[in-house]
Amino acid sequence: MPLIDVTGLRHAIAGRPVLDIPHWSVESGRHCLLLGPSGSGKTTLIHALAGLKRPDQGRILLDGQAVWDLAAAGRDALRGRLIGIVFQTLHLVPALDVAQNLHLARWLAGLPRDTRAVAGALDRVGLGNRLGARPEQLSQGEKQRVAIARAVVTAPKLILADEPTSALDDENCARVLDLLLEQAEVCGATLLVATHDGRTRDRIADRLELPKLGAPARTTLGEGHAA
Numbered sequence: 046m047p048l049i050d051v052t053g054l055r056h057a058i059a060g061r062p063v064l065d066i067p068h069w070s071v072e073s074g075r076h077c078l079l080l081g082p083s084g085s086g087k088t089t090l091i092h093a094l095a096g097l098k099r100p101d102q103g104r105i106l107l108d109g110q111a112v113w114d115l116a117a118a119g120r121d122a123l124r125g126r127l128i129g130i131v132f133q134t135l136h137l138v139p140a141l142d143v144a145q146n147l148h149l150a151r152w153l154a155g156l157p158r159d160t161r162a163v164a165g166a167l168d169r170v171g172l173g174n175r176l177g178a179r180p181e182q183l184s185q186g187e188k189q190r191v192a193i194a195r196a197v198v199t200a201p202k203l204i205l206a207d208e209p210t211s212a213l214d215d216e217n218c219a220r221v222l223d224l225l226l227e228q229a230e231v232c233g234a235t236l237l238v239a240t241h242d243g244r245t246r247d248r249i250a251d252r253l254e255l256p257k258l259g260a261p262a263r264t265t266l267g268e269g270h271a272a
């Protein structure tokens with residue numbers, strides 16, 4: 046059973062078609078690039094997958110569960126159980142320190158408090174010595190690493206990363222992709238990276254390409270995919 050299975054997904058914003066995905070699926074454990082120019086609907090699709098924005102038409106199954114058949118509380122529970130998100134604008138809570146941001150993510154996911162899990166996730170992104178820092182005391186790159194640690198502290202099956210590299214120089218772009226791929230490996234998770242950044246293309250073979258203006262999306266599978 047695929048981890049993501051999307052059929053007949055269509056969405057328009059302000060009367061303008063944004064998404065048209067006849068069919069797209071991602072097997073558990075594989076990674077996928079969500080490619081498309083700015084404004085092609087990548088963030089809209091990530092929010093639809095995560096149960097945050099209802100699409101106009103179509104069906105999204107995550108781990109066999111139809112996301113939009115669930116009421117809001119059910120979608121929150123599914124998101125907590127399955128998904129870690131690195132948002133484009135990070136969305137760290139400024140009033141909480143780094144460790145508390147991760148504790149909050151676990152609490153929202155309905156998981157028990159686990160100081161070791163939080164310290165371990167921060168250690169793996171190289172921030173094991175910044176647990177008590179507030180987001181405002183961190184560099185942009187450090188904030189992004191906190192956002193990655195927060196996405197994986199719930200041991201998700203699916204990591205959604207929205208434009209994680211577009212603002213970074215080549216060295217940091219490679220580092221962030223390495224980090225996301227490493228964390229996906231640790232969790233045994235599928236990684237979906239939304240990007241218009243060409244530098245990511247040779248790192249993940251499978252892709253869903255969103256063209257401009259809501260034309261139908263194209264799927265490409267890399268080597269090693271058992272169709």
Ligand SMILES: Nc1ncnc2c1ncn2[C@@H]1O[C@H](COP(=O)(O)OP(=O)(O)OP(=O)(O)O)[C@@H](O)[C@H]1O
Pocket residue numbers: 058059063081082083084085086087088089090133208241
């Ligand atoms: N609240 C809104 N009101 C009107 N148009 C919107 C709104 N939100 C998004 N859009 C439009 O919907 C389209 C898809 O937006 P979306 O953010 O999903 O694209 P994207 O591919 O993630 O872009 P980027 O790479 O620039 O983040 C864009 O053309 C955008 O201008």
